[in-house]
Amino acid sequence: MQNLTRAHSELYRRSPDEHYPTLDALWRHCQEQKEQSVDQWHAPVLMLPEVDNGRLTLRLDQEGNHHLNDWSFTQLCRFAEVSKDTLNKLAPQTAREVLRETMPGGTKPFQVLTLDNAVRSIHSASYTRLYNADLLSLAHEFAVDFRPPQEAAGGGTGLYCGEQDMFCFLIDPLGWTEIEGEAFAPGFFLWNSEVGRRTVGVQTFWFQAICQNHIVWDAVDVVEFSRKHTANVHDSMDAIRHIIENLVTKRDQRRDGFVKAIQNAMRAKLGNDAEEVLKALHKHGFSRTLAQQALDMAAEQGKFTIFALLDALTRLSSKIPNAGDRTEADAKAAGLLALAA
Numbered sequence: 144m145q146n147l148t149r150a151h152s153e154l155y156r157r158s159p160d161e162h163y164p165t166l167d168a169l170w171r172h173c174q175e176q177k178e179q180s181v182d183q184w185h186a187p188v189l190m191l192p193e194v195d196n197g198r199l200t201l202r203l204d205q206e207g208n209h210h211l212n213d214w215s216f217t218q219l220c221r222f223a224e225v226s227k228d229t230l231n232k233l234a235p236q237t238a239r240e241v242l243r244e245t246m247p248g249g250t251k252p253f254q255v256l257t258l259d260n261a262v263r264s265i266h267s268a269s270y271t272r273l274y275n276a277d278l279l280s281l282a283h284e285f286a287v288d289f290r291p292p293q294e295a296a297g298g299g300t301g302l303y304c305g306e307q308d309m310f311c312f313l314i315d316p317l318g319w320t321e322i323e324g325e326a327f328a329p330g331f332f333l334w335n336s337e338v339g340r341r342t343v344g345v346q347t348f349w350f351q352a353i354c355q356n357h358i359v360w361d362a363v364d365v366v367e368f369s370r371k372h373t374a375n376v377h378d379s380m381d382a383i384r385h386i387i388e389n390l391v392t393k394r395d396q397r398r399d400g401f402v403k404a405i406q407n408a409m410r411a412k413l414g415n416d417a418e419e420v421l422k423a424l425h426k427h428g429f430s431r432t433l434a435q436q437a438l439d440m441a442a443e444q445g446k447f448t449i450f451a452l453l454d455a456l457t458r459l460s461s462k463i464p465n466a467g468d469r470t471e472a473d474a475k476a477a478g479l480l481a482l483a484a
Contacts, residue, residue: 147359173275264338289313308336344369
């Protein structure tokens, strides 16, 4: 088992305006950004740094001045091969002259993503964009029963989108099932950046608990996939779809298997009489005292079925004061389900 901290890290780096309450709300925001954003291609010689009202801007050929956000400014500095920290210490007019002197020449165009009069990102021709809305549509289509986890400390929702990237944390709150005698539910993380800040990827898992800091505790069956935004990045949509579908399929299979095991346990008997039941429970590691108490409780219902004994043992274990002994007793009790398979 492992503890997953990806959602925990996202929680503490997101500002309140990056939080979204539902998957629908997050998707609508991303879809609006997709529809309103425009990909432009400009030769670097036609991308001129300017100063407008005391702020550094970028004139894009005949498109006029565009504001720079923190990420697009970072990219511009990278292409110009100048230190962002150094430019931030200069007066806007001086920074403009530095960038004009250091911007690459030539006619090979840059890919510039704009939204209204702002530059969202600047890339070379090798970058291939994958929109957040398209990725979230997969979750809409193939994970219909999944929801955000409980609200985290400070109001974190697990659903975030800022100017640099998107992150989505979903679980199936009704998908609990038994894996090797312990309760687990399915969940996954989905992430992307339309502006090249991070890879596109998914991580699916089965978890036992999620704390208020959005740490996923005791995860098993962890599957992760990620890909950079290169020419074949759209192929990742098929891979991510397949991974989410596998998670949903496994959930259904495990849930159906667990229901079948319970149904069998409600019919199958551990023995034909009290003596046989006591011997069977003792054989499976239960003390004679605990076995007798469970037998007495099951007898009150007039049943010696595996389910009746399992129910009795579970109720008895809840009264054990030591957590370690209680966990051990629960594991032994859950192991009785295997006898009904």
